Amino acid sequence: MVSPRGVRYDDDVDDGRNETPAERADRNWNEVLQELRVLQTGTQILTGFLLALAFQPGFADLNEGQRLLYLTLVVLAALTAIVALAPVALHRVLFRRLAKPRVVAYGHAALVTSLVTVSLVLVGVVAFVFDVVVSDGAAIVASVALGIVIIVLWVIAPVVIRKRHSERVGR
Numbered sequence: 001m002v003s004p005r006g007v008r009y010d011d012d013v014d015d016g017r018n019e020t021p022a023e024r025a026d027r028n029w030n031e032v033l034q035e036l037r038v039l040q041t042g043t044q045i046l047t048g049f050l051l052a053l054a055f056q057p058g059f060a061d062l063n064e065g066q067r068l069l070y071l072t073l074v075v076l077a078a079l080t081a082i083v084a085l086a087p088v089a090l091h092r093v094l095f096r097r098l099a100k101p102r103v104v105a106y107g108h109a110a111l112v113t114s115l116v117t118v119s120l121v122l123v124g125v126v127a128f129v130f131d132v133v134v135s136d137g138a139a140i141v142a143s144v145a146l147g148i149v150i151i152v153l154w155v156i157a158p159v160v161i162r163k164r165h166s167e168r169v170g171r
Helices: 021-053 057-061 064-094 100-133 136-169
Strands: none
């Protein structure tokens, strides 16, 4: 579908809703915002946890590898928050410029990127905690196990469900 201004809309699937392209973009933007809220809350909790660790008495006992992992996790957590907030910044810049479909597409890309970075933070935090509390071997086992769970639940299951759904509806 192409707008009167010549902008091609990628979300022109006939899903039975009687909505204009602008209404569809508004609905999709609201869905992106809802997903951003969920992601941002989890990211803020993880970031707060990480930042609080540096001020704990036992932090001085960390070895060089643990400190490097910790600092990497802090940067990844900050990067996740920045990427997750990027669609909001773009929306502010393009507000009232009839660019909602572009904002939605950007928001989708930012959410996928944020899911990748937050998965790295989650796995990293678990590895860090297991390394400090148990051992580096336990950290490897726990982080690999968690990584597998994330891949299964966030990648494989959605792809399988999407494929089955597409076969059912013929798309």
